[in-house]
Amino acid sequence: LDEPYSAVELAKSANLSVRQVERLFLRHLNVTPGRYYMRLRLERARELLRQTNLPILDVAIATGFTSHSYFAQSYRLLFGRPPSEERRTTY
Structure with a gap:
């Protein structure tokens, strides 16, 4: 999860076109x-925030984010609260 996988790489590894992969994702998920990939990364970040003492920046980097602000914004959009609040309620 720390190195984002592009749609092109995913399609190539599945021996499908990018459009076919997109259609399959939309149909089934x-x-x-x-x-989908962003949600996986953010769910992993949530686990790390709840189960470790890693600094929030380290959690962001471990889940493939290069910007703390983008990580915090994405996290807040999905879970309705910032990562710092997640950490405060866990410990």
Whole structure:
């Protein structure tokens, strides 16, 4: 999860076109590959925030984010609160 996998790489490894992969994701998961992957990364970040003492920046980096602010913004959009609040309620 720390190194994002592009749709092109995913399609190539599955021996499908990018469009076929997108259609399959939409049909079976009702999301695009990018949104699905983002959710996986953020769910992993949530686990790390709840189960470790890693600094929030280290959690962001471990889940493939290069910007603390983008990580915090994405986290807040998905979970409705910032990563710092997640950490405060866990410990």
